[in-house]
Amino acid sequence: MTTLLHIDASARPGLSGTHAHGSHSRRLSQHFVSTWRAARPDDEVIYRDIGATPPSHVTGEWIASGYTPAAEREPWMHAVLVESDTLIAEIRRADVLVIGVPMYNFGMPAPLKSWIDNVVRIGATFDFDRSRENPYVPLLAERHRRTVLLSSCGSSGYGPGGFQAGMDLLTPGVATPLALLGLTEMHSVAIEHAEDHGDLLDRSIAAALARVEALVGELQAAA
Template sequence: MTVLLHIDASARKERSISRALGETFKHQWLSSKPADKFIYRDIGSTPPDFISESWIAAVFTPEGKRTDEQNLLLALSDVLIEELTEADVIAISTPMYNYGMPASLKAWIDQVVRVNKTFTFDLNRGDFPLEPTLSGKSLVLLTSCGEFGFGENGTREDMNHLGPHIQTVSKYLGVDEVYEISVEYQEFGDNRHKRSIESAYESIPGMIKSIATNT
C-alpha cells in the first residue's frame, strides 16, 4: 500500500486551477490504486501557524525539558511531520503568487522542516552540516501561474521562485524524485492558456504510471 499526502495551497476555493489539477491527480491515482491510503491537508483554507520566537525556542529545547506550553506550540508541527513521514508520495497543488509560493505553503514547510525531526545538524560534517532524516519519497508539484515562460530556458525562468524553491527544500521532505505539471497563461485567457490546461491534464496519467512504477 502506498500513502499519498495531498497538500492544497490555493487561497481560492472556487475556480482554482491548481486545486482542480490536484483533485484530478488524486482521483486518477486512487482510481488506479484504490487500496492506497490518502491524507489531505487544505492549507489554503486553513493555513498552519507561522513559526515564532517561542516556537523556535521550543524546537531547540530537549523533549524531556519542554514545558506544556512548548509542547502545545509544537503540537501541529508534530502532526504535520507524522503525515509527511508516513507518505510515500507528496502531491502539492499550488498557484504562483508574486513569483513565489503562497504564505500558507511556506508556513507548512517551516513547520515540517525541523531540526532533529526531518533533518539533523552536525558541524562535524564541515560546511554542509544539515542531513535529511527521511528519504525515498516522490513529490508531485502541480502549479498554475498567470504569466508564462517559467520553465527551463523560458523567458521568465529567472523569475520562477516557486518550483525551484520547493525543489531545493524537497530533500528535507525526504524526496528523491520530483515531477511537475504546470498551467500557464491564466491571466491571458487565450488559446495558449487552453492548450496549457489540456496539456497538463493529458500529462497526469503518464506521470501516475511513472511514479507507481518507481514507488
C-alpha cells in the same frame, strides 16, 4: 499500499473548469489523485487544505520550543509544537506528496511557506552536524518519497530554459527545503497562461492534465 499526502494551497476554493473563479492548481491536484485512485482504489490519501486552513506562522515560542531538546521541553513547549508534530507525522506516513499550489508574485502563497516552516524542524526532520562538509543531515531519508508539484501561473516561460525561468521562485522554494529533509525527487507540472485566457490557456490546461495522467502511470509503475 501507497500513501498519498494531498496538499492544496490555493486561496481559491473551487476547481477551474467547474466553478467560477476556480483554482487551476486544485484542478491539477484533484486530477492527479482521482487518476491515481482510479487505478489503485485501496491506496490511502491524506488530505490537507492549507489554502482554507493555513498552518500557524512560526513564532518566538515555536523557535524556543523547537530548539530545546525534547527531553528538556516544558509542557507549554510540547503544546506549541503539536501542529508541527501533526504535519511532520503526515509526511512520515506518505510515499508521494502531491502539492497543488499557485504562483503568487513569482513565489509560493503564505500558507505553503508556513507549512514548510512547520515541517523543517531540527531534530525532527533534519539535523546539523558541524563535523561534516555538508552539515545538514536529512532525517526523512529512511525510505524513498516522491514529491509532485502541481502549479499554475498567470504568464508563461517559467520552466527550465524559459525566458522567465529565473523568476520562478516557487519551484526551488519548495524543492530546496524538502531536499534538506531527504525528499530529493520532485516532478513538476504547471498550467500557464492563466491571465491570457482563450486558446493559450485551454491548450496549457489540456497539456497539463495529460501530463498528470502520464505521470501517475510512471509513478505507479515505479512504486
